[in-house]
Every structure is written in structure tokens, then in C-alpha cells.
Amino acid sequence: MANSPITDVIFDFCGVLLDWNTRACLEGKFPDDVVNRICANDDPCGFFHYEDRMDAGEDLADILPDVRREQGDELAAIFEYYIAHYDDALPRTLPGMVELLEDLKAHGYGVWGLTNWSHETFHLAFEKFPRLEELLQGTVVSGVEKMHKPNADIYELALNHFGLTAGNCVFFDDTAKNIVGANEVGIHGLLFENALQARESLAQLGVRL
Template identity: 35%
Template sequence: MTTVDTIIFDLGGVLIDWNPRYLYRKIFKTEEEITWFFENICTPAWNDEQDAGRSFAEATEELVLKYPDHEIAVRAWYGRWQETIAGALPDTVAILRQLKEQKSHRLYALTNWSAESFPWALANFDFLHWFEGIVVSGAEKTRKPFPEIYQILLNRYNVDPARAVFIDDNYKNIVGARAVGMQAIHFQSPAELRRALAVLGVRV
């Protein structure tokens, strides 16, 4: 087994508790209404475009024009986006802290996140400054799971993919990482992450 010398973290869903339902529970009365809105109006595919660099303003106006009856809810997506973040996920941050203190691995982050809102995250989560580097999809104008964004990180920081492990809660992004030669862990819980890292010889 190739020795792992680099660990790459996703952010939302792994280290940061992001969930649009936190916001939309204040706007809609039922979970069913929220689900319908996410499936038909502010869809994952629409949100992906902002992760890949489209501006909040352009994205919002596109949907307001298309769905004027849902204008308030549409404008809330970016007008109140900070309410979609509940805070850090402390048990995973604890793993990151241990890795940082051990100084045994290079640590990076690779996130699908808009360039417009990421500065807020940098200002509000100290642990983001523990990484040697962070690749933000919105700044690169591409996103996971496309191979070019993984390659940007590998090239920029001179990372050997065979010696890197990537951690993400979205399985599609795991598939993308493996396609460029990285080992990858599908994040499901901090305890499972510790076990999966141990299998790769990383003790935390």
C-alpha cells in the first residue's frame, strides 16, 4: 500500500454544517414544501452553476424572472445564505486538529463553494487557516466532480495523487477523485472517518 502523505478535505458536510433546510424551515411550513422547492426551483443543478462561478445576482434574477410567484423564497437563497450554515462540525474539526498537530501529513481543502461567499467562511472558521492551501470551485470556474478541479489542486501544490487521500460527503465527488488517481473516503461520520484513515495507515 502506498504511503499517504497528503490529506484533502471537502468543507460543507464534512467540516462545516451546511444545509439549506436550516434557512427554508423559517420560510416554509413543512418539509414537503421545502423538498418541492429544492426539486423544482432552487435545484442542485442551479446551485452548481454558482459553485462553478456564476454570480449570485445573475442566478437569482434568472429564477425570479422564471418563477415570480416564488420571488421571496428565491431571493432568500443568497440574500440570507449565512442562515444555511449552522457552524463547524466539531468532531471532524478535532480530527483535522490532530492531523495538524502531528505535522505528519500535508493538509489541503477542495470545496465546491461560490467565490462570493467564501471570504465569509475564511473570516468565521479559524480551522480553514490550518490548511496549506484551499481550492475553491467558484474562483476556478469549475467544480467537483470534473477532473480539472482535482488536477488544479494536484498541480498547484505538487501533490502525488497516489499518495493523497480525498474526503468528501458526496459520493459523486469521491468517484471524481478516484478517476484522477487519488484514494478517497466517502465521509459518513467522524468515527467512520477515523477508521477509514487507519486502514490507510493514518492514525488519529
Template identity: 30%
Template sequence: MSVPNPIRAVVFDVGNVLYHWDPRFLYERLIDDDQALAAFLRDVVTHDWHFQHDAGRPFAETSAELIARYPQHESLIAAWGPRFNESIGGPVPGMAEIVRELDAAGVPLYAITNFSAEFWPPFRATAPELFDRFRDVVVSGDEKLVKPDPAIYALALRRFGLGRGEAVFVDDNAANVAAADAAGLHAVHFTDAATFRAELVRLELLPA
């Protein structure tokens, strides 16, 4: 007799799994020179700087510190907060369809995202048809915990009411995938929608 598949839910990352994200999407609209754009993204609004927002620091603080270091870029730095949604590109092809398929099949959907507590609500409001399908979303900036900290996965499993081995987790970041796997999630490294869907079919969460 075959053992029933214990996996009953799917937990998504958001950035570069459901939606493309890159600071370049915003700043290529504001900086015409390619070399100046590359230097600004490399030296000023770096991923490490933005990671502070995901960890719970307010933009008012981080921007003031950065403007003090780079006063010549004050207006560009100040644009990051009110125009953050412009750093988010379109949906990752095929992923909204997978969300809708899973929802239609009655599979519980959740998310764990490294996202600023300030920036998440305005972004979520752009896609209610998608995010209303999710039963809960753990936002790092609200919890002041960021992936791949094991504590954020433990918190999410408690909140979602899921035990070890009961959910698929998909993320584009290898470190986040490894930490989720150690936390007891069936962790999948995201490459594209077709490959992920094939895994969901293998796990009998979607039909072939």
C-alpha cells in the same frame, strides 16, 4: 521489508464533511408552513440552481433569472445571497478534532470544495481557527470547475504539489469520490468522523 506508506497529505471536502449544509437551514426560518417550505425548496431554490454558483456564476445573475420566473418569491430568493451562511449548520461532529490532530501531527491539509466564489470568503471568515490549518483550498467558483469534473482534481494536485497516490481525499458525494479515485487520490466516502478516523489510523496518519 515493508513498503513505506506513500500517503502524506489529507484533502477534505467542506460541505457535509466539515460542516453541515442544507438550504432548509435558512428557509425554515423564513417559511412557517411545512408544505410551502418543501415546495419552495423543491421547485425554486433547487440544488441545480445553486450549483450554478459553485460553477462560478454570480448570484446577481442567477437570482434575477429566478425572480423573473417566480416573482411572488422575490424576497425569499433575494435572501439567498446575503444570508447564505445561515444555510450552513454546525460543524460535523468529530471532524474539527480530526483536523486539529492531523495538523498537530504535521500532516499537510488541503481542501477541494464546490463553493461559490462570492460565498466562500464570508463563510471561511467564520472559522479561522479551522481553516487557517489548511495550506490551500481549491474553490470551484474561483476556478469555474466543479467536482466531479476530473479537471478540478488535476488542478488541485498541481497546486498542492501532490502526486498520484500521495493523498487521502474525503467527500460525502459518491460521484466525487469515484472521480477523485480515478484522478489518483486515495478516495474515501465520508459517513462519520469515527469511521474516517479509523481509516486514517489504518493509513498510519494518526495514532490508534
């Protein structure tokens, strides 16, 4: 892999291209103590577990009864609100990332998207940030395909769908297990920190911008 020339760069969305902030959606709408509990790292309210199920292809309508049974009516109503106002959880593109996509394309590299995201809310990313849709040459969405990072099948589907060779691709994700999944199918998986680090990592692989 180290000797393969890089031709294409694949990007995760939330935490890489986009700032994803559940708190931004809920703060000021619900009591602070409830919001703090929902957003706690150990996910005591299961919000990120339920969202992960949506990312894997399940519908909100099928998940809500489980939220209600497991967490109660109040949290089920807040989860439903969260999904209905999901664009509020996407405050901005991350600094320098639109410019990185632009530079890659200007220098002849392919740029693509691969995201764990619900089919019910993914459209908001491109509606709110149309420049991303203009720049990306294609995007594979887990909730549409009913496949899920870090499983090999979604990486292989993306490669086939985009017409790419694994060893010629870099994949940026902010979640370590998704990097492992990419590496296992032969893609150069790199853990994302910020746009500057991404540029430096690409340069080390021979990408010239």
C-alpha cells in the same frame, strides 16, 4: 495506490467539515409549506440546481433572471434572501472534524480543502469558522476556479496548486460522484460519513494518529 504512503488529506467542506442546512436559513422567515417544498429531495424549486450553477462559477446576478422566469417572483426573492443570508445555513462544524484536522497536522500530515462553492459566499465559511482557515494549508474553491467536482480538471488543479502527488493523498467527500472523480485521477477518494469513520478509514490506509 494501495502501497503509497499517505502524506496529505484533502477535505470537502459542506457535509464533511461543515454542517450545511438550507432549512436552517429559511425556517421561520417564510411559510413552512414553501420551505418544505424548497428543501424537498427532488428539488422541485430548483434551489440546489441554481446553487450548483453558482458553485460552477456563475454570478447570482446572472442566475436570478432565470430563477424568476422559471420559478416566479416569490421564489426568486427567497433564493436571493438565501444567498444573502448564507451564513445562517452553516450552523456548525461537524462533530470531531476540527479535532481530526488538528490531529493530522500534529502528526505531520498536510490538510487541505477542495470544495464546490460559490465565489460569492465562500468567504462566510472562514469568517464564521476561522479555526478552519487556520488549520487548512490551502483551499481550492470551484466558483473561483470555474471548475467543478467531479470533473478531473479541478482535482488536477488542486494537486498542482498544493504541490501534491495523487497517490499520496486521501480525499473525503459526502457525494459519491465526487469520490469517483477523485479516484479517476489517482487520489484515494473516500465517502465521508462521520469523523470516527474518517479516522478508521485513514487508519486502514496506514495513517497513524
